[in-house]
Amino acid sequence: MTIYAVRPHTPDGDAAAARAARPRHGGRVTFENVGKAFDTPGGQVSALRGIGFTVEPGEIFGVIGRSGAGKSTLIRTVNGLEKPTAGRVLVENAAGERADVGSLSIGELARLRRDIGMIFQHFNLLSSKTVERNVGLPLRLAGASRAEEAGRVAELLALVGLSDKRGRYPRELSGGQKQRVGIARALARHPAILLCDEATSALDPETTLSILDLLKDINRRLGLTVILITHEMEAIRHICDRVAVIEKGEIVEIGPVWQVFGDPREEATRALLKPHADELPDDLSGRIVPLPGERTVPVFAVTYTGAEAGEPDLGGLFGVLGEGARLLHGSLDRIQGHAQGRLLIAAPAVAPQQAAQALARLNTLPPRAEIIGYVDGAL
Ligand SMILES: Nc1ncnc2c1ncn2[C@@H]1O[C@H](COP(=O)(O)OP(=O)(O)OP(=O)(O)O)[C@@H](O)[C@H]1O
Numbered sequence: 001m002t003i004y005a006v007r008p009h010t011p012d013g014d015a016a017a018a019r020a021a022r023p024r025h026g027g028r029v030t031f032e033n034v035g036k037a038f039d040t041p042g043g044q045v046s047a048l049r050g051i052g053f054t055v056e057p058g059e060i061f062g063v064i065g066r067s068g069a070g071k072s073t074l075i076r077t078v079n080g081l082e083k084p085t086a087g088r089v090l091v092e093n094a095a096g097e098r099a100d101v102g103s104l105s106i107g108e109l110a111r112l113r114r115d116i117g118m119i120f121q122h123f124n125l126l127s128s129k130t131v132e133r134n135v136g137l138p139l140r141l142a143g144a145s146r147a148e149e150a151g152r153v154a155e156l157l158a159l160v161g162l163s164d165k166r167g168r169y170p171r172e173l174s175g176g177q178k179q180r181v182g183i184a185r186a187l188a189r190h191p192a193i194l195l196c197d198e199a200t201s202a203l204d205p206e207t208t209l210s211i212l213d214l215l216k217d218i219n220r221r222l223g224l225t226v227i228l229i230t231h232e233m234e235a236i237r238h239i240c241d242r243v244a245v246i247e248k249g250e251i252v253e254i255g256p257v258w259q260v261f262g263d264p265r266e267e268a269t270r271a272l273l274k275p276h277a278d279e280l281p282d283d284l285s286g287r288i289v290p291l292p293g294e295r296t297v298p299v300f301a302v303t304y305t306g307a308e309a310g311e312p313d314l315g316g317l318f319g320v321l322g323e324g325a326r327l328l329h330g331s332l333d334r335i336q337g338h339a340q341g342r343l344l345i346a347a348p349a350v351a352p353q354q355a356a357q358a359l360a361r362l363n364t365l366p367p368r369a370e371i372i373g374y375v376d377g378a379l
Pocket residue numbers: 038039040045046047065066067068069070071072073074231
């Protein structure tokens with residue numbers, strides 16, 4: 001295995017190396033059977049177990065899980081803030097140099113961290129420094145000249161849309177603006193990987209979207225790999241290519257976002273999705289009864305997981321359900337170009353004794369169908 005190449009450690013050499021190191025593509029991170037146990041006064045706490053997956057160069061990869069699932073511990077193994085107690089984490093930079101993070105010396109770890117930027121939930125800005133001094137800090141620590149620092153800081157502030165705030169202090173900025181400063185600072189040394197630790201959790205929904213859009217834009221423009229940990233489904237849905245669901249220290253589900261969200265296989269994933277699942281409005285759930293009665297009509301729930309080829313075929317659907325079919329409720333969304341959602345349709349033309357047959361026919365169409373109950377046909 002190649003250990004990180006040692007770059008020249010002269011101020012000018014560093015600055016030149018930083019310029020030259022603009023990644024043509026992002027870094028790769030491979031978790032190989034990673035485990036992490038903490039020794040605590042109350043005994044050992046197993047935070048990670050058997051973690052194995054690879055984040056590919058240029059991907060936006062999300063890790064989602066509830067509080068205490070192991071997200072922070074996992075992301076912190078990438079830049080060596082936590083050391084695995086089992087397995088290894090391999091980081092490959094844009095030049096193809098590979099490092100086993102857990103085995104690096106302090107000097108090698110410092111060099112690895114130039115290739116890995118990180119942003120935090122609470123921004124971690126220096127309150128006594130202006131925006132431009134905060135952003136320039138990593139460059140100053142690397143020995144860049146004042147002129148080099150000023151040039152790069154101007155570039156970065158333009159990138160995150162804060163050129164007019166360069167002389168302000170963190171206390172004069174909104175949460176979203178503070179996170180933009182955090183992003184600019186994280187990008188100062190042209191990292192190949194950007195780690196985002198609950199980066200939008202302290203922000204309101206609108207600001208969250210603008211920060212996520214900025215991360216996506218940066219990923220596209222600079223080609224760097226983004227690893228994002230969060231408990232917010234929306235953050236994953238909005239920008240990630242793939243997602244891993246972590247539960248009690250283990251990855252329980254992993255795949256393209258549209259697939260994991262459109263057809264969750266694991267209870268942990270479903271639980272995280274629940275607040276966003278199609279719950280019935282109260283008036284409708286009050287009208288749906290579990291068994292057929294004299295004047296009831298069946299209610300079909302048709303679920304599009306995104307695995308169906310093409311757009312939902314409503315003609316085929318209503319062809320099976322017959323005349324007078326009524327759309328009671330539903331939503332369809334698109335994730336990564338895949339239509340997903342659920343439609344609830346009352347079908348008065350389907351007699352009770354034909355319901356099973358209609359269901360079987362619906363299930364020959366791509367979406368998944370079930371009868372969820374019955375409503376009064378007179379309504
Ligand atoms: N330094 C530590 N010492 C002891 N236990 C720890 C330490 N860091 C984390 N843990 C434990 O490891 C488990 C995973 O914690 P971690 O912070 O990685 O979870 P998380 O998914 O990031 O949670 P949250 O979303 O609440 O931040 C938890 O049980 C936690 O208490």
